[in-house]
Amino acid sequence: xxxxxxxxxxxxxxxxxxxxxxxxxxxxxxxxxxxxxxxxxxxxxxxxxxxxxxxxxxxxxxxxxxxxxxxxxxxxxxxxxxxxxxxxxxxxxxxxxxxxxxxxxxxxxxxxxxxxxxxxxxxxxxxxxxxxxxxxxxxxxxxxxxxxxxxxxxxxxxxxxxxxxxxxxxxxxxxxxxxxxxxxxxxxxxxxxxxxxxxxxxxxxxxxxxxxxxxxxxxxxxxxxxxxxxxxxxxxxxxxxxxxxxxxxxxxxxxxxxxxxxxxxxxxxxxxxxxxxxxxxxxxxxxxxxxxxxxxxxxxxxx
Amino acid sequence: xxxxxxxxxxxxxxxxxxxxxxxxxxxxxxxxxxxxxxxxxxxxxxxxxxxxxxxxxxxxxxxxxxxxxxxxxxxxxxxxxxxxxxxxxxxxxxxxxxxxxxxxxxxxxxxxxxxxxxxxxxxxxxxxxxxxxxxxxxxxxxxxxxxxxxxxxxxxxxxxxxxxxxxxxxxxxxxxxxxxxxxxxxxxxxxxxxxxxxxxxxxxxxxxxxxxxxxxxxxxxxxxxxxxxxxxxxxxxxxxxxxxxxxxxxxxxxxxxxxxxxxxxxxxxxxxxxxxxxxxxxxxxxxxxxxxxxxxxxxxxxxxxxxxxxxxxxxxxxxxxxxxxxxxxxxxxxxxxxxxxxxxxxxxxxxxxxxxxxxxxxxxxxxxxxxxxxxxxxxxxxxxxxxxxxxxxxxxxxxxxxxxxxxxxxxxxxxxxxxxxxxxxxxxxxxxxxxxxxxxxxxxxxxxxxxxxxxxxxxxxxxxxxxxxxxxxxxxxxxxxxxxxxxxxxxxxxxxxxxxxxxxxxxxxxxxxxxxxxxxxxxxxxxxxxxxxxxxx
Amino acid sequence: xxxxxxxxxxxxxxxxxxxxxxxxxxxxxxxxxxxxxxxxxxxxxxxxxxxxxxxxxxxxxxxxxxxxxxxxxxxxxxxxxxxxxxxxxxxxxxx
Numbered sequence: 022x023x024x025x026x027x028x029x030x031x032x033x034x035x036x037x038x039x040x041x042x043x044x045x046x047x048x049x050x051x052x053x054x055x056x057x058x059x060x061x062x063x064x065x066x067x068x069x070x071x072x073x074x075x076x077x078x079x080x081x082x083x084x085x086x087x088x089x090x091x092x093x094x095x096x097x098x099x100x101x102x103x104x105x106x107x108x109x110x111x112x113x114x115x116x117x118x119x120x121x122x123x124x125x126x127x128x129x130x131x132x133x134x135x136x137x138x139x140x141x142x143x144x145x146x147x148x149x150x151x152x153x154x155x156x157x158x159x160x161x162x163x164x165x166x167x168x169x170x171x172x173x174x175x176x177x178x179x180x181x182x183x184x185x186x187x188x189x190x191x192x193x194x195x196x197x198x199x200x201x202x203x204x205x206x207x208x209x210x211x212x213x214x215x216x217x218x219x220x221x222x223x224x225x226x227x228x229x230x231x232x233x234x235x236x237x238x239x240x241x242x243x244x245x246x247x248x249x250x251x252x253x254x255x256x257x258x259x260x261x262x263x264x265x266x267x268x269x270x271x272x273x274x275x276x277x278x279x280x281x282x283x284x285x286x287x288x289x290x291x292x293x294x295x296x297x298x299x300x301x302x303x304x305x306x307x308x309x310x311x312x313x314x315x316x317x318x319x320x321x322x323x324x
Numbered sequence: 325x326x327x328x329x330x331x332x333x334x335x336x337x338x339x340x341x342x343x344x345x346x347x348x349x350x351x352x353x354x355x356x357x358x359x360x361x362x363x364x365x366x367x368x369x370x371x372x373x374x375x376x377x378x379x380x381x382x383x384x385x386x387x388x389x390x391x392x393x394x395x396x397x398x399x400x401x402x403x404x405x406x407x408x409x410x411x412x413x414x415x416x417x418x419x420x421x422x423x424x425x426x427x428x429x430x431x432x433x434x435x436x437x438x439x440x441x442x443x444x445x446x447x448x449x450x451x452x453x454x455x456x457x458x459x460x461x462x463x464x465x466x467x468x469x470x471x472x473x474x475x476x477x478x479x480x481x482x483x484x485x486x487x488x489x490x491x492x493x494x495x496x497x498x499x500x501x502x503x504x505x506x507x508x509x510x511x512x513x514x515x516x517x518x519x520x521x522x523x524x525x526x527x528x529x530x531x532x533x534x535x536x537x538x539x540x541x542x543x544x545x546x547x548x549x550x551x552x553x554x555x556x557x558x559x560x561x562x563x564x565x566x567x568x569x570x571x572x573x574x575x576x577x578x579x580x581x582x583x584x585x586x587x588x589x590x591x592x593x594x595x596x597x598x599x600x601x602x603x604x605x606x607x608x609x610x611x612x613x614x615x616x617x618x619x620x621x622x623x624x625x626x627x628x629x630x631x632x633x634x635x636x637x638x639x640x641x642x643x644x645x646x647x648x649x650x651x652x653x654x655x656x657x658x659x660x661x662x663x664x665x666x667x668x669x670x671x672x673x674x675x676x677x678x679x680x681x682x683x684x685x686x687x688x689x690x691x692x693x694x695x696x697x698x699x700x701x702x703x704x705x706x707x708x709x710x711x712x713x714x715x716x717x718x719x720x721x722x723x724x725x726x727x728x729x730x731x732x733x734x735x736x737x738x739x740x741x742x743x744x745x746x747x748x749x750x751x752x753x754x755x756x757x758x759x760x761x762x763x764x765x766x767x768x769x770x771x772x773x774x775x776x777x778x779x780x781x782x783x784x785x786x787x788x789x790x791x792x793x794x795x796x797x798x799x800x801x802x803x804x805x806x807x808x809x810x811x812x813x814x815x816x817x818x819x820x821x822x823x824x825x826x827x828x829x830x831x832x833x834x835x836x837x838x839x840x841x842x843x844x845x846x847x848x849x850x851x852x853x854x855x856x857x858x859x860x861x
Numbered sequence: 862x863x864x865x866x867x868x869x870x871x872x873x874x875x876x877x878x879x880x881x882x883x884x885x886x887x888x889x890x891x892x893x894x895x896x897x898x899x900x901x902x903x904x905x906x907x908x909x910x911x912x913x914x915x916x917x918x919x920x921x922x923x924x925x926x927x928x929x930x931x932x933x934x935x936x937x938x939x940x941x942x943x944x945x946x947x948x949x950x951x952x953x954x955x956x
Binding site: 368377383385386459502563564620721 | 876878881883
């Protein structure tokens, strides 16, 4: 049973570091892991010091990586539609409709929809290929809202398919052509089915885990509180908090010792505020995370 | 005097009116045969398609003709046939004809859009809301009035009840066979017509006798179920098969009339006060369809305005159709006029206006050799089938208006995938049916005048919009104002009398009061609108 | 004489229009289908009207197949705020 882990958290808390380390940990344990980044900043490539692109690449043994580029995915999708149009319609009409497709590229929902589409594809298609799939999400707090989409979209698609079916039936009565298949209905039902599949996977709480990353500082704690509240509204449970960049006890120097003491206070606050959750504590490193240091934190994710 | 003279008189009067007043209206309104109509400027090959004038006339006429012009005149026959005839003729010529022709003209000049748009254009959104409200109230009253009428007919002619039930089954069979399964229309029609004849025959063998209240409850249940089912199962087949019934009946009736040529026995004029009804205003609101009816503006401006080939046809289609309906109303009054006053009262008491009509046409056809009972059953079936279809449609239309205006801000479609629509459909239908049904139990005598009042206030509103538009576009408009004023006076007086008569009936009282208040609001709106001097295109 | 002939032809046309059996048999079905189709297209391409819906991205796929309907829809989309009057022509009230 593959597990799907979503990593969330505000900008700058070290999400990419944590998700990468986490995936290395699983890989070392022998679990076939896929690390997927949805962050347009391509941070995973930076952290690992290798080019992770739009197709799955082997990072190391048991660990594969992929970066989703929503804009690219959207373009791909629209190009496919354009190609399909050319086979069905005359070029004159294709010309007229082209502008509508161009407009779709810049429409507000396109980015999120394309992203969701690709995530669904990965989950459904690669489910059996990997033991763990980890998603490193973009810093915007709404990204985890993607988890509510399957239910919403399946409902919409279902209603639309139902409407289309009733139209097809009525049309059959008017035209007296009772045997014709309707490609639109087929597409709608196919989509509905796919959303249903994803919905089933997400709804099984054994399959999906969400981990929120934060630092033991005032602002990240406050932001985490707000984010969790919002996620709760969408019925998205967050059961693990990854507290990153905790200063080591022997940090030395009065300045840092003061900061460390304050951090300890914040740690206590975190443990009280978010009681009942699992805490994974990650220490602050004395150097940047890069290709050679990337293994250093993986052991903290050992379960 | 022979009743044929009534038909001859009305036809001649209408022909003269058509050639004179109709032409006068066309001239003074500036109907322009050279101006391209929406059927040409917005031709889309589907809705906006020019149609030949006679065909369009036929289409428009069949849209506006219904049970109204039959029930109204017979219901007013208590005052004698002369007042009825005069109102039918004068009303159609100077009131209804102006209303219908004017609404059509205004619609055409507004891009083929409905009269509601004209109202919105001249009176703003307040006027439009009023219009919707009137339409909704009138539709509910249609449900009330027609339910009662059909139930009464079933009581006096239980054979027709059986035949009607069989007709429903037959319609469903047709719907499933022809639409769902693909049986050819020709085959389905032939089988349908044969089975209709069988239904008439079986009805005579096995009449179903129930009390009027029982029938009304059954009818209310039927309306609810029928109006929420998809159209292909019941409504569409009914509407289609109805036309065969109807035209057969009309043909039989008219031929039979000319064969029998019955003498008029009813007095030309009885008295100003009959029972608790005064000739003014009761005569004028009892006969709505057949003289002036607000529904015509809505029914016609839907498709007719979009299919008009040239403005020169407006006279024929708008004015002409109303006059033809006047002839239909004349036919109806004859079925009452050839009876003596006592006999008329007797037949009316047995089953209402519908019974009088069916009895009459049945007798006329009987003179041609048809067994009278068969003919009567057939006519009752035809008219009640018509009325039942109207009930179904009226409920659906009322539901649309209700959903659009009276439901709370539940934009169901926007957020969670249309699931709310289901609830709304049944709830709003239920509301319509319950209100209409409850009113129906009050009886024809009380409901029909309120229905007539509402229908004519609807017409007054359309006339108002018409007058405003004519005035503001620099045309002659007084010919629309005088009928409107008369309508206001008649309906207001009627509503006051009705309110006084219905102090013990809360729902009727509420309706009468509501209509009265709305009429006042409308009058105030019109004063304000007329006072404004802004020019319109 | 030709006037009489025309009158008779017109009379026949009047009856054809009044009865219109073939038309009547499908009138309501056609109107309802059109109405349903309009609503369907509205939802599929609400994005084009400036109302992005969650499914707008996914209904784009349907564009090639619905081109014909969209053209008709475009023409009918005049005023959608108040539609109850349009519905009158979908049915036969016969008051």
